[in-house]
Amino acid sequence: MFEDRKDAGERLARALEKYKGEDVLVLAIPRGGVEVAYEVAKYLGVDFSLLVARKLPYPHNPEAGFGA
Structure with missing residues (x-):
């Protein structure tokens, strides 16, 4: 599976490569999603928020x- 959330974010970011440089906002859901979303946003060079x-x-x- 994944080594950790950083690894998961890096892998997800590569899968979302087509959005690199686009006008995109990555939203993170706390309690697990923040580190993943941060890695995605960093790799894609896009904005990041919670x-x-x-x-x-x-x-x-x-x-x-x-629900949530």
């Missing part, structure tokens, strides 16, 4: 959640 999402609680069980 997108913070929160768990949507299930009405009858607040500990359970769905």
Whole structure:
């Protein structure tokens, strides 16, 4: 699979090579996606930002959640 998130980001960036230099924004979802997205943005030479999402609680069980 991947050695770590940096490796995953580098591999993903190579797969997205066609976007290099384009007007693209890479959005990262915290808790795992930040390092991956950073590597992608760095490789492609594009902007990078965070997108913070929160768990949507299930009405009858607040500990359970769905979506984000």
